[in-house]
Amino acid sequence: MKVLFDLFRAFFTIGALTFGGGYAMLPMLEREIVTKRNWATSEELLNYFAIGQCTPGIIAVNTATFVGYKVKGVIGGTVATLGVVAPSMVIITLIAMVLENFMDIVWVQNAFAGIRVAVCALITVSVVKLFKSNVKQHWHIALAIIAFVVVALLKLSPVYVVVACAVLSFIFGKKVQKA
Amino acid sequence: MSELLTMCIEFFKTGLFAVGGGLATLPFLTQMQENYNWFTAEELGNMIAVGESTPGPIGVNMATYVGFSSFGILGGICATLSLVLPSLIVILVIAKAMNAYQNNPLVQNMFSFMRPAVAGLIAAAGFSVMKIALFRQADTFLASINWIALILYAILVVLMYLKPLKKLHPIVFIAIGAVAGILLKM
Structure with missing residues (x-):
């Protein structure tokens, strides 16, 4: 029972403090799940993100379900998922009540401009950490750069990248293992 | 009541087919806006701005907002749960399989x-x-x-x-x- 409560609290925190959704969640996940509670490793988190890219649904929700399931089975997955969506539901309902005048307030706009910059800085630090732990060989660098170009510059869906990696692993997997 | 059910089905479909997260839900919401009169294109624009700058996944924010503004608090809860349900089911199935095949x-x-x-x-x-x-x-x-x-x-x-x-x-x-x-x- 305590584990379930802990799961809910951890993912409630993540849901409440993640601005921008999706990958912006990574710094928070790393801290709450990997560093503080040891529920998953950094590698597992990336695996979940990879699966999240090619399965339906919101990545934050997918990751919550995965981690929750790993910790406490089906109930754990359900509780973690509810935890991650609960803050949004409360906050957005409140905002929806006053939305008309909310985004017109100048200092609110200014605060959000500053928050977006902070989110950039947080993502930068996470990305650097990710590259250090997961991009070690020449072909890793090539894969990372190709993935970046395909999505950031060619504007293709990340689904193609993930599926292409799966196909490549079937073709070249044995060679890489030997090397 | 039946319209609330229609909305839940629409969000369930969105949750099932929006692959990749983030703004992947957006095309579905645009379609919803064209097919039903639950919200205007302008409201959708406002919602993206708020969704981008408030905490939480954007898809969830959108569902809560759309549900709330059309059907009140119950609508917000129903829309969000409908959106989340498909991925919860799919991921639980995959997580089970992954435990078995992880070392493959x-x-x-x-x-x-x-x-x-x-x-x-x-x-x-x-x-x-x-x-x-x-x-x-x-x-x-x-x-x-x-x-x-x-x-x-x-x-x-x-x-x-x-x-x-x-x-x-x-x-x-x-x-x-x-x-x-x-x-x-x-």
Whole structure:
């Protein structure tokens, strides 16, 4: 029972403090799940993100379900998922009540401009950490750069990248293992 | 009541078919806006702005907002749960299978190819956030740089690498950003 409560609290925190959704969640996940509670490793988190890219649904929700399931089975997955969506539901309902005048307030706009910059800085630090732990060989660098170009510059869906990696692993997997 | 059910079905479909997260739900919402009169195109635009700058996954924010504005609090809860339900089911099935196949060399190989690529994908997502936060519309590259934002960004990154500050909760930096934004009139 305590584990379930802990799961809910951890993912409630993540849901409440993640601005921008999706990958912006990574710094928070790393801290709450990997560093503080040891529920998953950094590698597992990336695996979940990879699966999240090619399965339906919101990545934050997918990751919550995965981690929750790993910790406490089906109930754990359900509780973690509810935890991650609960803050949004409360906050957005409140905002929806006053939305008309909310985004017109100048200092609110200014605060959000500053928050977006902070989110950039947080993502930068996470990305650097990710590259250090997961991009070690020449072909890793090539894969990372190709993935970046395909999505950031060619504007293709990340689904193609993930599926292409799966196909490549079937073709070249044995060679890489030997090397 | 039957319209509430229709909305739940629409959000269930969105949750089932929006692959890739983030703004992947957007095309479905645009379609919903055209087919039903639950919200206007302008409201959808406002919602994206709020969704981008409030905590939580954007898809969830959108569902709560649309549900609430059309059917009240019950609508917000129903829409959000309908959106989340398909991925909950799909991921639970995959997680079960993954426990069984985790040590299979084929699966391990697959992940060793995916991890560096996902690192690149996340870098790309960071890049698109930076474009919005640190640059503005302008004719030349130099004119498009938002210097105040860029300097604040540099300071924050340096702070995050300083030993005593490294362990601070990310919310501290988000708060610093919010205060700086207000004081500097960004």
